[in-house]
Amino acid sequence: MLGALAALDAGVSDVEETETESTIFADTSTCAMDLEGSMGMLVPLSFPQKQKAPKNTKELFEDDDVAVECLLCKLEFKMESEQKMFLKHLFTDHRLVIGDVNQVASLKSYVKFWKARFQSGPLEEFCSVMKMDTTPDGKYSKDEVYFMLSDILPEDKQLREGLQRKRLNVILERQKFEREDMTYSQDCLFCRKKLEGTRADALEHLAEYHNFNLGRSDNLVFIDELLEQIHLRLQNLRCLFCNNQFYEKRALSEHMRKKQHKCINPEHTEMDKYFIVNYLEIGKSWKEVEVCLHFIFIRYVLHLELAGGAGWSSRTRR
Ligand SMILES: [Zn+2]
Ligand SMILES: [Zn+2]
Ligand SMILES: [Zn+2]
Numbered sequence: 001m002l003g004a005l006a007a008l009d010a011g012v013s014d015v016e017e018t019e020t021e022s023t024i025f026a027d028t029s030t031c032a033m034d035l036e037g038s039m040g041m042l043v044p045l046s047f048p049q050k051q052k053a054p055k056n057t058k059e060l061f062e063d064d065d066v067a068v069e070c071l072l073c074k075l076e077f078k079m080e081s082e083q084k085m086f087l088k089h090l091f092t093d094h095r096l097v098i099g100d101v102n103q104v105a106s107l108k109s110y111v112k113f114w115k116a117r118f119q120s121g122p123l124e125e126f127c128s129v130m131k132m133d134t135t136p137d138g139k140y141s142k143d144e145v146y147f148m149l150s151d152i153l154p155e156d157k158q159l160r161e162g163l164q165r166k167r168l169n170v171i172l173e174r175q176k177f178e179r180e181d182m183t184y185s186q187d188c189l190f191c192r193k194k195l196e197g198t199r200a201d202a203l204e205h206l207a208e209y210h211n212f213n214l215g216r217s218d219n220l221v222f223i224d225e226l227l228e229q230i231h232l233r234l235q236n237l238r239c240l241f242c243n244n245q246f247y248e249k250r251a252l253s254e255h256m257r258k259k260q261h262k263c264i265n266p267e268h269t270e271m272d273k274y275f276i277v278n279y280l281e282i283g284k285s286w287k288e289v290e291v292c293l294h295f296i297f298i299r300y301v302l303h304l305e306l307a308g309g310a311g312w313s314s315r316t317r318r
Contacts, residue, residue: 054170054174055224056222056224056225057222057225057273057274060170060171060174061080062080064079064080064106064107064108064109065078065079065080065081065108066078066079066108068108068111068112069111069115070086070089070090070094070111070115071090071094071096071111071114071115071118072090072093072094072096072115072118073093073094075089077089079106079107079108079111080107083101083107087101091136092136092137094147095136095144095145095146095147096123096127096146096147096148096149097146097147097148097149098110098148098149098150099148099149099150099151099152100150100151103160104160104163105160105163105164105166105167106163106166106167109163110159110160110163113159114126114149114159117155123147124147126149126153126155126156127147127148127149127153128147128148128150128152129145129146129147130145130146130147130148131143131144131145131146132144132146164279167279168279168280171221171276171279172276174221174222175218175220175221175276178199178217178221178222178223178224179198179199179200179217179218180198181198181199182197182198184196184197184198184199184201184202184224186202186224186227188202188205188206188209188210189206189210189212189227189230189231189234190206190209190210190212191209191210193205193209198217199217199223199224200217202223202227203217203220203223210262211262212262212263213263214226214264215275218276219275219276219277220274220275220276221274221275221276221279222273222274223274225274226271226274229270229271229274230264234252237249237252238252239252239255239256239259239261240256240261240262240263240264240265241256241259241261241262241263241264241265242259242261242265243265243268
């Protein structure tokens with residue numbers, strides 16, 4: 001992992017500005033063209049615009065929360081806040097499942113890409129096909145057909161990797177800013193000192209004076225938001241590690257010190273977005289997996305597959 005981080009460090013200087021949606025599609029269309037060996041596809045392009053590095057994770061992902069037309073009809077859904085509704089619609093109205101959807105870096109771009117691509121052929125061309133003896137609402141019916149769009153298809157895999165790379169670039173640009181910016185100024189989480197200078201200086205103070213170690217600033221991103229989250233937790237008198245709530249500040253600090261709970265619990269997945277490592281590998285995601293019909297369905301399918309029952313018939317790409 002250190003090697004990977006070093007390599008990324010070296011690459012940081014290349015990331016001069018946030019790449020826009022147009023470049024995402026330009027890239028993925030190239031992938032698609034290589035695969036198909038033809039120029040026969042049109043991908044949606046948006047107007048290029050220079051973007052500023054997002055200040056916090058909310059700003060970064062708000063960009064993805066725009067209404068996008070469904071892959072297979074004209075209905076529109078906001079890809080972050082209405083994601084669950086969208087996935088349910090895909091399943092019940094179109095019998096389509098997107099595999100590992102929580103690991104798609106930008107569902108908005110993913111859906112736009114595949115919507116355009118689906119114009120060029122039947123679903124079977126791009127999706128695994130499966131037959132089940134049930135309708136989407138659970139009624140018995142022989143040989144009902146379902147589709148799954150996943151990275152089994154090389155073109156899908158490349159698209160996912162491209163989107164992941166774009167997001168990583170945004171993250172690294174933000175990190176570069178945080179590393180260089182000297183104007184950080186916030187009150188210390190634990191004492192009355194005003195922490196000023198770089199974010200690394202602030203982290204150093206927390207580690208040195210309060211034995212509160214968040215790790216190297218190089219491994220972190222959106223440090224302001226991270227410290228704000230920690231501040232809120234402490235304000236609510238909650239232990240950072242075990243989440244237990246206390247009635248007074250003194251008891252909380254005593255508890256965290258004695259139990260060695262003055263650190264972030266790696267199991268608190270809502271903190272994953274502040275650690276660079278979670279953006280590095282495809283297939284890793286800080287996004288919470290929502291339990292909905294979609295995933296129950298996938299689990300069901302996997303179960304069938306493992307049990308040697310009905311499986312996906314993966315069709316070979318041309
Ligand atoms: Zn639809
Ligand atoms: Zn302090
Ligand atoms: Zn605790």
